[in-house]
Amino acid sequence: MILSLHSDADAERIAPTVDSHLAGGGVLAYPTETVYGLGALPTEQGLDALAALKGRHPDKPFLLLVSDREMLQATGLVLNQAARVLAREFWPGPLTLVLQGGEGILPDRLRSAGGGIAVRWTALRPLARLITLLGTPITSTSANRPGGPTAPGVEAVQETFPEALADGTLLVLDGGVLGNVPPSTLVDCTQPLPRLIREGAIPRDELRRRAGSMAP
Numbered sequence: 538m539i540l541s542l543h544s545d546a547d548a549e550r551i552a553p554t555v556d557s558h559l560a561g562g563g564v565l566a567y568p569t570e571t572v573y574g575l576g577a578l579p580t581e582q583g584l585d586a587l588a589a590l591k592g593r594h595p596d597k598p599f600l601l602l603v604s605d606r607e608m609l610q611a612t613g614l615v616l617n618q619a620a621r622v623l624a625r626e627f628w629p630g631p632l633t634l635v636l637q638g639g640e641g642i643l644p645d646r647l648r649s650a651g652g653g654i655a656v657r658w659t660a661l662r663p664l665a666r667l668i669t670l671l672g673t674p675i676t677s678t679s680a681n682r683p684g685g686p687t688a689p690g691v692e693a694v695q696e697t698f699p700e701a702l703a704d705g706t707l708l709v710l711d712g713g714v715l716g717n718v719p720p721s722t723l724v725d726c727t728q729p730l731p732r733l734i735r736e737g738a739i740p741r742d743e744l745r746r747r748a749g750s751m752a753p
Contacts, residue, residue: 541710541711542567542568542712543713549666552671554708555667560578562583563577564576565710566680567664567709567712568715569602570659570718571719571720571737572680573688574602575590576675577675577676584646586706590701592682592683598648598654598655599676599677599678600633600656600676600677600678601643601656601657601674602656603657603658603659604659604664604665604669605658606658608668608674609658611642613639613640613642614654614656615638616726617636617729619731619751622749622751623724623731623744623752626748627739627747628658629665631718632724633656633657634656634657634726635653635656635724636653636656637652638654651725655723667710680693685697689714689717718738720737721735721737722739722740722744723735731751741753
């Protein structure tokens with residue numbers, strides 16, 4: 538099934554269908570501010586389904602998408618000084634931060650080897666509205682096979698995951714064709730000094746220009 542997600546009104550219309558699909562262990566493909574992503578609920582069932590569809594080893598963690606500061610606080614993840622500055626400057630937006638915290642609230646399978654969990658406050662308004670209506674973060678990874686090209690639109694998602702779309706495992710949210718934007722920039726903020734893991738949509742120079750000594 539393919540549903541439109543171009544506006545807040547679309548988000549409100551499709552939220553019950555998306556909620557039911559996710560609650561049943563299904564996976565979503567959806568637009569973000571960078572490329573199309575795949576996601577599920579941050580539960581054991583959801584993570585199993587997402588790892589199986591993506592073709593990724595179950596021990597490799599996925600990041601979380603949140604829609605506001607209150608949802609982030611509810612996860613129990615902690616912003617240290619560097620993370621607070623980076624979040625103030627770049628959230629909502631294509632910056633993913635790896636944070637400490639979340640014990641007893643989020644599945645340990647979301648943790649990296651260093652103990653942190655990656656999270657991003659999405660800047661795509663219809664997606665943020667949908668996540669707010671769901672009342673829970675969703676997981677996120679690029680909508681491709683490991684090592685394959687990222688998906689700029691629904692057509693690429695359909696070509697990559699035809700079986701899952703046909704059998705109902707995958708629900709696709711169509712937000713149109715996205716620009717040629719790299720994936721989010723990824724910064725590890727689990728230690729006092731932040732560390733750049735992946736330079737993406739926000740270049741290192743821009744991080745340093747706006748966050749100064751709190752940038753990696």
